[in-house]
Amino acid sequence: MAELTYRDAVARGIAQEMARDPDVVFLGEDVAKAGGVFKATVGLLEQFGPLRVRDTPISEQAILGAAMGAAMTGLRPIAEIMFSDFLAVCFDYIANEFGKSRYMTNGQVKCPLVVRTGNGAGSRFGAQHSQSVENWCMMIPGLKVVAPSSPRDVIGLLAAAVRDPDPVIFFEHKSLYPTKGEVPDGEIVDTLGSAKIVRSGRDATILALALMVPRAVAAADKLKAEHGIDCEVVDVRSLVPLDTRTILGSVGRTHRLFTVEENPRLCGWGAEIVSIVADEAFYDLDGPAVRITTPHIPLPAADILEDQALPTVDRIAERVARSLNS
Numbered sequence: 001m002a003e004l005t006y007r008d009a010v011a012r013g014i015a016q017e018m019a020r021d022p023d024v025v026f027l028g029e030d031v032a033k034a035g036g037v038f039k040a041t042v043g044l045l046e047q048f049g050p051l052r053v054r055d056t057p058i059s060e061q062a063i064l065g066a067a068m069g070a071a072m073t074g075l076r077p078i079a080e081i082m083f084s085d086f087l088a089v090c091f092d093y094i095a096n097e098f099g100k101s102r103y104m105t106n107g108q109v110k111c112p113l114v115v116r117t118g119n120g121a122g123s124r125f126g127a128q129h130s131q132s133v134e135n136w137c138m139m140i141p142g143l144k145v146v147a148p149s150s151p152r153d154v155i156g157l158l159a160a161a162v163r164d165p166d167p168v169i170f171f172e173h174k175s176l177y178p179t180k181g182e183v184p185d186g187e188i189v190d191t192l193g194s195a196k197i198v199r200s201g202r203d204a205t206i207l208a209l210a211l212m213v214p215r216a217v218a219a220a221d222k223l224k225a226e227h228g229i230d231c232e233v234v235d236v237r238s239l240v241p242l243d244t245r246t247i248l249g250s251v252g253r254t255h256r257l258f259t260v261e262e263n264p265r266l267c268g269w270g271a272e273i274v275s276i277v278a279d280e281a282f283y284d285l286d287g288p289a290v291r292i293t294t295p296h297i298p299l300p301a302a303d304i305l306e307d308q309a310l311p312t313v314d315r316i317a318e319r320v321a322r323s324l325n326s
Contacts, residue, residue, distance in 0.1 A: 009151035013158035028080030060090035098167035099142020122175035126301035149213035156190030193241030201232035204256035219316035
């Protein structure tokens with residue numbers, strides 16, 4: 001067991017899969033010699049060489065086009081798009097190509113690739129470099145969508161993504177890169193489509209993703225200490241496939257549901273989950289499902305304003321307490 005940062009877990013996860021399978025290659029802007037703009041890929045060039053770890057031009061379309069061609073001809077590429085906001089630049093590949101290639105060729109052409117990208121706010125990068133865009137991708141048939149919240153899950157879910165036969169969009173939260181967590185020794189492989197209960201409770205279920213997971217846990221601890229409210233926190237981890245069994249099971253035990261979403265309120269992932277719960281577990285609920293989100297605004301760069309926009313520990317705790325005590 002070792003303590004790793006989320007940042008170092010990315011490099012370990014990629015190295016684990018590259019060492020296991022010579023068909024795994026890695027490409028992106030400044031990922032090789034520079035070790036990535038977030039220093040999440042340091043050492044990979046030295047370990048695996050320039051044929052398998054490649055710097056690319058500053059062209060998101062070129063990166064994903066090369067990755068798709070490599071995947072279609074037998075490799076298993078990992079491609080990095082530096083900021084998730086830039087997925088908009090190459091969205092044709094994501095929306096029209098990756099997820100449809102196997103379907104449109106009746107299985108003759110597969111596209112086993114992973115797109116890693118830095119997602120989310122909290123680092124003062126401004127409106128064009130701070131968005132949470134996981135809901136952009138979860139709506140596209142044929143894609144799988146993952147967002148880990150801990151170093152251990154980075155490695156396990158990345159391994160599962162690389163080994164999956166379908167394209168996976170892998171969202172790494174930029175503000176989690178310096179955080180630390182215990183990581184077991186040896187190979188770590190997780191399962192896509194599996195949520196994780198990170199805190200047990202009986203009074204309410206709080207669903208969270210990525211940076212919002214530690215905030216939800218801290219809010220649950222605050223609720224317990226100050227109000228005696230015992231919340232269960234579920235790390236959704238995988239939006240596609242979605243682990244509805246774990247989510248519905250938790251709601252069935254606690255009878256209240258709260259989602260904590262960093263993406264803007266309109267069309268956020270929590271809205272989809274709330275609709276599923278309304279369809280399949282409506283009579284388990286003792287009150288309305290509540291979504292705690294970022295407002296539908298461009299994110300500010302100013303630290304005070306950015307902090308005000310994002311769900312905070314205090315805002316989560318206050319909203320849950322108000323709903324349960326009303």
